[in-house]
Amino acid sequence: MRYMASYDLMESIRNTNQWLGASALAIASYPAFSMFPNPSLEWMAAWGEVTERTFARMVMKPDWNIPPFVGANGQDRLVSIEKEIEGAFGDLIHFRVQGRTEPKRKVLLVAPMSGHYATLLRSTVISLLPDCDVYVTDWHNARDIPVSAGKFDVEDYTLYLVDYLRHLGPDTNVVAVCQPAPLALAATAYLAEEDPAAQPRSLTLIGGPIDPDANSTDVTDFGRRVTMGQLEHFMIQRVGFKYAGVGRKVYPGLLQLASFISMNNDTHREAFVEQINRVARKAAQEHDRHNKFYDEYLAVMDMPAEFYLSTVERIFKGREIARNVFSVNGRKVDIGKITNVAVKTVEGAKDDISAPGQCIAALDLLTGLPQSKKASHVEPDAGHYGIFAGRSWRENIRPLVLDFIDANSGGSGAPKQVKNAANRNAKSA
CATH class of the missing domain: 3.40.50.1820 (Alpha/Beta hydrolase fold, catalytic domain)
Known part of the structure; x- marks a missing residue:
């Protein structure tokens, strides 16, 4: 796994999913379709919106956004x-x-x-x-x-x-x-x-x-189960040509995110399905609880x-x-x-x-x-x-x-x- 190609492949998969989400949203939002309202198109647009946002956040460092507070x-x-x-x-x-x-x-x-x-x-x-x-x-x-x-x-x-x-x-x-x-x-x-x-x-x-x-815990049990050679072989990759750290060996944030999600897979799946349904019903907002949490949770670093x-x-x-x-x-x-x-x-x-x-x-x-x-x-x-x-x-x-x-x-x-x-x-x- 210690190759730039594997790192770039992982980034390509992320980028493709972001593109698929954006494309689904664009197609389902085509003005001509509004003449024939269709719940499936509304759900398709909602899936696209949530999917695009999800995969875009994985390569963005969140802002601190510290609000002012009232003094004495x-x-x-x-x-x-x-x-x-x-x-x-x-x-x-x-x-x-x-x-x-x-x-x-x-x-x-x-x-x-x-x-x-x-x-x-x-x-x-x-x-x-x-x-x-x-x-x-x-x-x-x-x-x-x-x-x-x-x-x-x-x-x-x-x-x-x-x-x-x-x-x-x-x-x-x-x-x-x-x-x-x-x-x-x-x-x-x-x-x-x-x-x-x-x-x-x-x-x-x-x-x-x-x-x-x-x-x-599951974290400590994992550390005991695998050898250092296995970790280095399966978890370590070299940064691809897209970034300034090209060639540097890293533990990619996307791999870490995958392990985070796998620990509570059912919970995350239910959260995203519910969010898609809320978007389809026009009940979701830019800064709702789901977006506030996952905008930070999905933003990972190597x-x-x-x-x-x-x-x-x-x-x-x-x-x-x-x-x-x-x-x-x-x-x-x-x-x-x-x-x-x-x-x-x-x-x-x-x-x-x-x-x-x-x-x-x-x-x-x-x-x-x-x-x-x-x-x-x-x-x-x-x-x-x-x-x-x-x-x-x-x-x-x-x-x-x-x-x-x-x-x-x-x-x-x-x-x-x-x-x-x-x-x-x-x-x-």
């Missing part, structure tokens, strides 16, 4: 996006709130590099902005990165986080979502030995595979092959983080060296990707951290997405995370702890 003085606070640090494989971006004068909690949201763009955390960013100064790791699509930029594996990812934390300073509160949780923990441990003054103030790990064997393979081999198969034997540039990173960074884990009781038990395993590795600086929370009835972007996040988890940050602020000018979430929002600037 009643004025709208506009939000602009600025690049703090630019890199070949990712940027550190800052959501600057115009007109804000009061210092807010500085939060670094570490986005996953697992097939989706950092915009998957859009709703998380929106919910934090009234109370926090938010920075996000914005990873690039590997197909757009020239081969000359070199490799990017789990060690490079960790060092990117180290550079970001050094830049932001010790008053930073890290919130790592899903895949980067073990690497955010490793980056903090790396700084504990190499540059203690640059360690973050707190570290919140949300639904991450610290110890994948603590509670197995991962560097080195990152994908090293994640499977070292984090899942070798359990290097769970066994505390992870190394960077040949030097062991000892998680037990973390002694003054408050750490909180968050898990969803119904998470079928990083099941309960996988993330909380981090607390047992922190042998040098006092119990008073450790915390954990399991959100009942919450799945993987809900613990960082859904109702469970907004109503329960977000207030707990902010309270945890405040409780470990060290009295250095951070906002005072507010127990009531509604009061906290009212005090926001």
Whole structure:
């Protein structure tokens, strides 16, 4: 599979389906057909509209679309996006709130590099902005990165986080979502030995595979079933001639999307059939619930092959983080060296990707951290997405995370702890 032809074939299939959808919509919308109304033509147009939109979104990076929010003085606070640090494989971006004068909690949201763009955390960013100064790791699509930029594996990812934390300073509160949780923990441990003054103030790990064997899922079972040779042969392809990263070995986002969908195939099929019916009945809207979800879910990015393979081999198969034997540039990173960074884990009781038990395993590795600086929370009835972007996040988890940050602020000018979430929002600037 490691050929440009297979990558281009996959893109051709996607492009063809997008064209078929557009053609069906155009044919069914032909004005002359309006003289003889036909339900089958209306359904054909609806199928074409949904199909074209679906396959077009697979190669589009979504916009952040961060809306303004109302400040304490009643004025709208506009939000602009600025690049703090630019890199070949990712940027550190800052959501600057115009007109804000009061210092807010500085939060670094570490986005996953697992097939989706950092915009998957859009709703998380929106919910934090009234109370926090938010920075996000914005990873690039590997197909757009020239081969000359070199490799990017789990060690490079960790060092990117180290550079970001050094830049932001010790008053930073890290919130790592899903895949980067073990690497955010490793980056903090790396700084504990190499540059203690640059360690973050707190570290919140949300639904991450610290110890994948603590509670197995389909994801961890897959990692155990296949060999690294099989993964490299069947999952890795070279970027085709259409993109700047031509020749780079990647794990294609379209393959990742196919695996995502296969895990809940019936649910996705029913969702699209229902959406087609709604479009045919003229009951669908541009920004309805279906489009809002799938515009983000279907927008996938390629991962560097080195990152994908090293994640499977070292984090899942070798359990290097769970066994505390992870190394960077040949030097062991000892998680037990973390002694003054408050750490909180968050898990969803119904998470079928990083099941309960996988993330909380981090607390047992922190042998040098006092119990008073450790915390954990399991959100009942919450799945993987809900613990960082859904109702469970907004109503329960977000207030707990902010309270945890405040409780470990060290009295250095951070906002005072507010127990009531509604009061906290009212005090926001």
